[in-house]
Amino acid sequence: MNALHRHYILLALSARDLHGSGIARAVLEETEGELRLWPATLYGTLELMVREGLIEELEDGERPEESEKRRYYRITRLGEKALAREIERLARFVKAARQNLKRRGSEA
Amino acid sequence: MDRFLRFCLRGLPPGFREKYGREIELDVSEASRREAGFWRRLRLVARTLADVVSLRWMLSRAERQPFPKRKKTRTMMLEALRLDLKFASRSLGKRPGFALLGVLTLGLGIGAVTSVFSVVNGVLLRPLAYASPERIVILWHDLGNGAQSLPALHPKDLWDYRERSELFGEWTLATGNELILGDDEDPELVDVGVVEANFHSFFGVAPLYGRSFTPEENVFGGPNVAILSHRLWARRYGSDPAMVGKAIRLGGEDHQVVGILPESFRLLLPPEAFRLRDAEIWTPTQIDVASLPPRNYTGYTGFGRMRPGILLEEAQQEMEALEAQLKEENPEHQASNLQVRAVALHGDVIKRARPALRVLMAAVGFVLLIACGNTAQLLLARFRSAERELSVRAAMGASRFRLARLVVVESLLLALGGGVLGVLLARGGIALLPLFAGASVPRLEEVVLDLRVLAFALLASLAATLIFSLVPALSLSRGHLVGSLAEGGRGSASRRHVRLRNVLIVGEVALSVMLLVATGLTLRSFAALLEAEPGFRAEGLLTLRLSVSHADYPEQENRRVLFERLHDRIDALAGVASVAAVNQLPLTGSGSLQPFAYDEETARNWESVTADERFVSPGFLEVMGATLVAGREFTEDDVALGKRYAVIDEMLAEKVFPRGGALGGQVRIEPLGTEDPFAEVVGVVRHVKLHDLTKPLLPQFYFPQNWWLTTSLVVRTEEDPAAVAASVRDEIRAVAPDAAVEDLAPMTALVSRARSQARFTLVLMIGFGIFAVVLASVGLFGVISYAVSQRRVELGIRMALGATTIGIRRQVLAEGARLVAVAVVVGLAGAALSTRFLEGFLYGVQPIDPATYASVAGLLTAVALLACWVPASRATRVDPAKALRAE
Numbered sequence: 001m002n003a004l005h006r007h008y009i010l011l012a013l014s015a016r017d018l019h020g021s022g023i024a025r026a027v028l029e030e031t032e033g034e035l036r037l038w039p040a041t042l043y044g045t046l047e048l049m050v051r052e053g054l055i056e057e058l059e060d061g062e063r064p065e066e067s068e069k070r071r072y073y074r075i076t077r078l079g080e081k082a083l084a085r086e087i088e089r090l091a092r093f094v095k096a097a098r099q100n101l102k103r104r105g106s107e108a
Numbered sequence: 109m110d111r112f113l114r115f116c117l118r119g120l121p122p123g124f125r126e127k128y129g130r131e132i133e134l135d136v137s138e139a140s141r142r143e144a145g146f147w148r149r150l151r152l153v154a155r156t157l158a159d160v161v162s163l164r165w166m167l168s169r170a171e172r173q174p175f176p177k178r179k180k181t182r183t184m185m186l187e188a189l190r191l192d193l194k195f196a197s198r199s200l201g202k203r204p205g206f207a208l209l210g211v212l213t214l215g216l217g218i219g220a221v222t223s224v225f226s227v228v229n230g231v232l233l234r235p236l237a238y239a240s241p242e243r244i245v246i247l248w249h250d251l252g253n254g255a256q257s258l259p260a261l262h263p264k265d266l267w268d269y270r271e272r273s274e275l276f277g278e279w280t281l282a283t284g285n286e287l288i289l290g291d292d293e294d295p296e297l298v299d300v301g302v303v304e305a306n307f308h309s310f311f312g313v314a315p316l317y318g319r320s321f322t323p324e325e326n327v328f329g330g331p332n333v334a335i336l337s338h339r340l341w342a343r344r345y346g347s348d349p350a351m352v353g354k355a356i357r358l359g360g361e362d363h364q365v366v367g368i369l370p371e372s373f374r375l376l377l378p379p380e381a382f383r384l385r386d387a388e389i390w391t392p393t394q395i396d397v398a399s400l401p402p403r404n405y406t407g408y409t410g411f412g413r414m415r416p417g418i419l420l421e422e423a424q425q426e427m428e429a430l431e432a433q434l435k436e437e438n439p440e441h442q443a444s445n446l447q448v449r450a451v452a453l454h455g456d457v458i459k460r461a462r463p464a465l466r467v468l469m470a471a472v473g474f475v476l477l478i479a480c481g482n483t484a485q486l487l488l489a490r491f492r493s494a495e496r497e498l499s500v501r502a503a504m505g506a507s508r509f510r511l512a513r514l515v516v517v518e519s520l521l522l523a524l525g526g527g528v529l530g531v532l533l534a535r536g537g538i539a540l541l542p543l544f545a546g547a548s549v550p551r552l553e554e555v556v557l558d559l560r561v562l563a564f565a566l567l568a569s570l571a572a573t574l575i576f577s578l579v580p581a582l583s584l585s586r587g588h589l590v591g592s593l594a595e596g597g598r599g600s601a602s603r604r605h606v607r608l609r610n611v612l613i614v615g616e617v618a619l620s621v622m623l624l625v626a627t628g629l630t631l632r633s634f635a636a637l638l639e640a641e642p643g644f645r646a647e648g649l650l651t652l653r654l655s656v657s658h659a660d661y662p663e664q665e666n667r668r669v670l671f672e673r674l675h676d677r678i679d680a681l682a683g684v685a686s687v688a689a690v691n692q693l694p695l696t697g698s699g700s701l702q703p704f705a706y707d708e709e710t711a712r713n714w715e716s717v718t719a720d721e722r723f724v725s726p727g728f729l730e731v732m733g734a735t736l737v738a739g740r741e742f743t744e745d746d747v748a749l750g751k752r753y754a755v756i757d758e759m760l761a762e763k764v765f766p767r768g769g770a771l772g773g774q775v776r777i778e779p780l781g782t783e784d785p786f787a788e789v790v791g792v793v794r795h796v797k798l799h800d801l802t803k804p805l806l807p808q809f810y811f812p813q814n815w816w817l818t819t820s821l822v823v824r825t826e827e828d829p830a831a832v833a834a835s836v837r838d839e840i841r842a843v844a845p846d847a848a849v850e851d852l853a854p855m856t857a858l859v860s861r862a863r864s865q866a867r868f869t870l871v872l873m874i875g876f877g878i879f880a881v882v883l884a885s886v887g888l889f890g891v892i893s894y895a896v897s898q899r900r901v902e903l904g905i906r907m908a909l910g911a912t913t914i915g916i917r918r919q920v921l922a923e924g925a926r927l928v929a930v931a932v933v934v935g936l937a938g939a940a941l942s943t944r945f946l947e948g949f950l951y952g953v954q955p956i957d958p959a960t961y962a963s964v965a966g967l968l969t970a971v972a973l974l975a976c977w978v979p980a981s982r983a984t985r986v987d988p989a990k991a992l993r994a995e
Contacts, residue, residue: 020128021135038159039135040120043128044166053187070131078187 005045008035010075010083013055019070046073054079112153113140119160196518206490210483214526214572217479219533222565224472226538228465230555236376236454239312246456247410248449252716256701260382260406263395265434275426278413280310284383286818287359288657288848297655297848301387318352318367326392334363338371340388360659376550378456382698384409404440404715423450444715461549463949464869471876474623478880481616482887484576487519488609491580512581519577527569548865579608606895613891614931620880621935621968627877628960629950634870636952637863643796645733649855650829651693655818655848667815670844677839678823683832685824688728689813693820694798695858702809705776706764714779719760719807720798723814729793731824739771739791747812755791760807801862802951829854885975892924893979900986908988917980924976932965
């Protein structure tokens with residue numbers, strides 16, 4: 001269960017509700033081809049995230065009509081919070097890293 | 109898609125594959141379309157294989173640690189619960205029949221248990237609606253060795269307590285009276301409470317209008333003042349606040365109204381209360397201390413309020429010390445061997461209702477347990493059919509806890525639905541209560557659906573959930589579930605299932621056996637009560653209470669003449685056989701008592717033995733239909749002689765004349781040192797039950813009529829007493845327009861009222877019994893049907909091999925019979941063990957009554973076998989070919 005995978009899945013779902021391969025595609029695009037989610041682990045991760053309440057499956061009536069009976073997922077409030085925490089963490093990370101690098105640069 | 113890729117996907121866990129396999133295949137095949145060339149295809153296969161392996165690793169790790177500790181925050185838990193609820197409600201929504209049946213079963217169970225609890229709450233648990241009610245005690249004075257035990261005392265005793273007690277902060281004294289309210293126009297007899305000035309403030313009640321009595325008004329010779337009860341004020345005076353200050357005519361004298369009590373005040377008393385009642389008018393005592401009788405004349409009721417923090421035992425100890433002082437100082441207390449008891453008022457008020465309510469509460473608890481049993485059966489069946497879905501989840505790595513939680517959440521939804529339905533039913537039940545409880549249960553008007561009852565309903569629902577969901581939840585062990593996938597739903601898992609359901613159903617049937625035994629015993633008790641010989645013939649007897657005012661009929665002679673005229677005119681009415689008078693009718697509460705003596709010791713200890721006394725007109729015993737076993741009734745000539753002559757009952761005759769010869773014998777009815785202390789026995793009558801239909805209480809004296817202001821008439825009618833009631837009333841109005849006529853009703857109404865508590869209990873017990881049997885039969889039906897469906901193949905093979913229809917049916921029935929037999933034995937044993945619980949509640953039947961036990965066993969076996977009959981005959985219709993093909 002890769003934390004990076006989960007965060008990218010949350011990121012993709014924070015834009016819109018998607019099915020499994022839609023998520024995989026969105027993540028691929030977002031990471032410019034760096035991160036490819038393979039189907040089995042993808043669905044395994046989705047299943048666990050549903051169980052933890054980070055995301056949820058759409059009900060029958062809620063899915064877009066053109067979808068070929070695929071499972072669609074939506075981010076939950078809990079998922080959004082988890083994502084917000086990750087954003088904060090990353091922001092702190094970026095800030096600290098920049099500062100550290102800057103200090104190094106000025107020392108040099 | 110590639111064969112290789114397909115092969116890789118075989119490696120997915122089965123449950124996971126079932127859920128996501130199709131989508132994964134779609135994704136993989138899309139990927140494989142994009143990857144052209146051998147190497148790239150090979151790389152894809154390798155990646156997919158790695159993907160599957162890492163999935164398995166991921167799932168197994170998630171299973172070991174379903175919720176990483178770090179994330180077990182509250183919101184997380186709530187979110188998970190929300191999901192569980194969502195899942196459960198969706199799954200219930202998919203099976204509306206199952207949900208409806210479950211909610212209905214539980215709703216009826218919870219409704220019954222909540223209704224009975226609301227009564228228990230209102231009657232037993234809620235404190236009386238007085239100021240610090242838990243500190244109020246009522247004083248009982250016991251005389252002799254059980255010769256007299258009444259909540260009654262002499263005013264001087266109470267005044268001594270007031271002066272000497274340290275543990276009590278406040279005392280009050282009251283008695284009661286019946287007086288005519290109004291004059292020629294619309295006279296009515298009302299209960300008057302005669303109370304000390306602090307009486308109402310003692311109970312914490314302030315008048316709605318006006319004021320309470322002042323201490324000055326309470327002294328002898330004080331002014332004629334009165335306080336009105338709210339119901340009299342509303343009924344007779346149209347709730348007019350201007351009544352305060354006006355004069356009303358009471359007992360032929362003008363009284364000034366000084367106050368009106370609030371609607372909420374009701375004086376609650378033990379059933380034995382002497383004279384004092386929840387009166388309609390209150391007047392001050394104004395006791396003439398100089399002319400008080402000796403201290404063994406106990407015409408008043410005393411209440412005390414313990415100081416805060418004092419225990420009842422401590423108060424009792426103090427009363428015993430005071431009792432010793434009083435005995436020391438007053439020879440009459442010494443002689444009667446006075447014993448003072450301080451009794452908590454609340455417990456005293458409800459003591460007769462308590463055993464019945466306890467039994468009802470237990471019974472209704474059984475009903476709820478049986479309802480839970482049935483719901484557990486439903487859930488078991490439901491999860492049996494949903495096992496594949498659950499197996500998938502288990503295989504996916506859902507922990508046992510997680511699966512159990514799904515079961516519990518779904519059960520919780522059912523139970524809460526049942527709880528809501530139950531509360532609604534209880535509301536209806538409470539509205540219906542007074543219809544068949546009547547006056548038998550005190551405080552019934554205080555029974556409401558309050559917060560405590562609602563909390564109880566919620567608690568009952570939660571407890572029910574715990575009970576009925578635990579069994580199915582525990583049966584969902586993972587091994588069992590995974591096994592069920594492999595076996596295609598048969599084998600060891602289903603055997604285990606059957607065993608569980610069998611245990612459940614045996615429990616249910618056993619509980620209904622216990623409940624039915626209690627119901628049967630209640631029924632037998634009631635039958636015995638119906639057959640209890642009251643000592644008189646209630647049928648064809650009209651009774652009424654007649655009161656005249658002192659102003660109109662000042663002398664006994666005036667009243668005697670009035671009665672004679674009434675007697676002659678009523679006697680001459682068509683449909684009337686005979687008429688007589690008595691000072692107080694049977695089954696209308698305690699009356700006056702007559703001490704007596706039968707040897708030197710009882711003569712020395714005066715009042716150590718006491719009897720009921722009644723004053724009767726000539727012919728009373730015959731009109732009542734009482735049985736004269738020896739001698740004669742009074743004649744007109746005896747009447748003038750007062751207590752010279754007496755008719756006694758067999759109980760008294762046995763005590764005073766153990767060797768026979770009662771007739772013509774002398775009984776001492778006045779203490780030593782009195783002139784002419786004997787009454788001569790002119791007749792012996794069979795005991796008449798004056799207080800309680802269930803048992804003879806005290807021996808009885810009948811003395812010649814003594815004309816008081818209030819007299820009861822008994823009219824023996826030739827046909828239905830109700831038919832002559834109107835003409836009797838007309839005759840009285842014609843002769844004495846200013847007399848008040850009360851309680852004009854057949855004697856059977858009084859008898860029926862005396863049975864009302866037993867009837868109340870019986871109606872409820874029968875209801876619960878039927879409910880329990882129906883539930884248990886439905887459960888049994890389900891279990892046997894299930895067993896038959898599980899054995900379709902086996903039955904099919906047997907049929908194919910030539911088993912007869914009868915043989916098959918007998919086999920299935922035997923299976924049901926085996927369960928029922930075990931349950932009946934367990935249930936009867938349970939009933940026999942819990943008999944202690946029923947004692948004090950039964951009448952005329954032993955707690956272990958072979959006839960009841962046998963008929964319950966028979967009835968239940970018959971009903972249960974009937975419930976097995978349908979599945980049994982269904983079993984014989986198994987088509988062997990079909991059954992085998994299904995395999």
